[in-house]
Amino acid sequence: MSAISATAHAHTAHAAHHEVGFVRTYIFSTDHKMIARQFLFLGLFMMIIGGLLALMVRWELAWPETPVPGLGSILTETGGILEPSQYNMAFTMHATLMIFFVIMPILAGAFGNFCIPLMIGARDMAFPFLNMLSFWVAALSGVLMLSGFFVPGGHAAAGWTSYAPLSAVPEYTGTNWGQNLWCISLFVLGVSSMMGAINYITTIINMRAPGMKLFRMPLVVWSLFITAILLLLALPVLTSGVAMLLFDRTLGTNWFKPSGGGEPLLWQHLFWYFGHPEVYILILPAMGIASEILPVFARKPIFGYHAMAFSMIAIAFLSWVVYGHHMFVSGMNPALGMSFMVTTMIIAVPSAIKTFNWLGTLWGGRIQLKVPMLNALAFVWMFVIGGLSGIFMASTPVDIYIQDTYFIVAHIHYVVFGGSIFGAFAAIYYWFPKMFGRLTNTALGHLHFWPTFVFFNLTFFPMHIIGVGGQMRRIYNPLQYEFLQHQQHWNVFITYSALLLGLSQIPFVINFFWSLFAGQKAPLNPWNSNTLEWTAPSPPPHLNWGPTVPTVYRGPYEYTSPESREDFLPQSQPPLVRAGAARH
């Protein structure tokens, strides 16, 4: 403990010595909260591009080979009609951007950075400089990724999974530097994630405030801790994989090319060995966020705190041994497929535990349907659908049929949009007052949430139906197939819903920027929460607290505790021995 206070003292002394200039405050900042905001802006900016790409894909599927409105001036040769290779590029980059540059930066980057030190009572990350470097390396990676749109031959078009040898030989897709930049950008991003992960793990292990035992940590910190471990161990596999792919493309190696003795399935093993933990990297922080927000707005302790923490640990461990369920019909040994089915079925259990514990948290609560809570509840409900549809794929025989159909597309979007993105919205509405010192507008929040929720379901639920009907993913024109003709009306319906889902984000953008500059000043603790971040000023200054960091006396979810007359009991509030005795 003395080491921590000594460091804190050194920090305070350091801060007092010289004022930090504009560049060090807003650009090359080592303050975890500024880095969090930077990650948030990076993610939200990329979300606009990723969303527009999705709408292009949807337009093509509903009205194949017709001009996409607004693209006439960009695609002058075709008058705005997407060509098949451009269509492949659009869905490849939609997924790449959404996964690597939207959800990861927002959930792990922004909220990891913001929540970890503030919620465990640390003054900053363990390695502030490394933290800054992590953001700027991620930003460089983003620039590299976006630059791929401007190179001859277009951007990567082999799917976000970039299966070799399609991705390994330029002639197969016709993209050359696009795919190379894709590899380089993800390589650079892998380095950034590693720096972030090391920082998160070190900070959580070493820098907790006095009294903050591991099992007094808020569940969102638990989730980010586990996410960081997954990032540390999973991302390097992708990083090596994309390096090998780049070498195959440019240096003539033959890791994945059968013509030179390579093995295409090696790429899939490397990719999914990363890729399945990646899915949990995307969803675990959202689970943590929901576990944080539900107790606050149900005014009730989380149901089964230990079960919640242990189920996340179980998910993390199991996530290493389920990845083969992406490869049931890939040509991998079917006996191996069977063992992956067993592990995949097992991993559904901790998810079920979490769902029932969230229900248990709502039971008997005093539920306040404020905007963060609505988004967190949507997360829980949509995650149930995404989780249940996953069971279809876990059963190997059923997966033979639904693999590579829209059923899979529906499933992934229920998990990463219904799950991760609603989790991200919940987190943004919940922590915005602390992050920016201003409250968001409630009416606009509702105007954002309700249409988003409705059109999300109208967009993605029918994808189950066309998937069961057999529509494949990544096809350019469903009307080329006779067996898909009868369900084309669904594609039109989905596209209308997706366009409205896109429009539903406008209130969010308005709310975000309006609140940023003109929102009502936020009080210290607007939601009457227990966790430590709400004891710091809004927004917290450099080094977060004044001369002393808070001391922790209890767990994070003591809502409606009999020890307190209020319906909340902050973690840092000393036990009221006298008051308790007086009531007797």
Place this chain on the structure above:
Amino acid sequence: MLNWWLPENVSTYGEEIDWLFHLIYYITGAVFIIVTVAFLSFIVIYRDRPGRRARYTHGNTPLEIVWTVVPALILVVLTFLSVPAWSKIKMTMPQTDFVVQVTGKQFNWQVTYPGPDGQFGTADDKTFLDEMHVPVGKPIRINLKSQDVIHSFFVPQFRFKQDAVPGREIPQWFEVTKPGQYEVPCAELCGFGHSGMRAWIYAHSAEDYTKWAAENLRAGAAAAAPETKQEPEKPAAKTGGRAKQ
């Protein structure tokens, strides 16, 4: 228009897949309804009202054990029920003398019959482009290969899907129960021509198939009376041969 469900199944093992699909559908559907009813009614019943305090509880161990064990049991049962169908479809190969070689290439399916000598790689092989003829009621073995990138041989009505991986030959089988014409889309992204990469399987009754084979697979048959439907013959066969080396 209201044909919303799985396409008609016309293969022997398709029924087992459909049965499992429906089983999981009913189980997950029931779970979804139970969870949703609980979820929505909790939100309504326990909404914030003045004067009410929330219940102070940290959990309930017996309850938590129940909702850990029950889903686990259901999933174990589902796993055991999935094993036989999987072993039958992917891990066993029924006795059959009907073997076809299917090679994916950007952006076609090449279907090669061994010809009268029953051997692949000989002069009497017959190769068809995007077209395959099979008899019903007989296990069909296909040796799946690819010349360039990964493709996936998908026959929705057979509940058949298998990736074709360059550098490998993957033996698979199916048995058709109903004569007809069935679409075979490629289900794995294989490049700009992925969409529209599609073959047709013509399933004939035993007699019709014998007739077709006599006209098309006999040595010299194609040279004597080239079918209009089959496009390149020898050139495609040659390309197939080159890929093997």
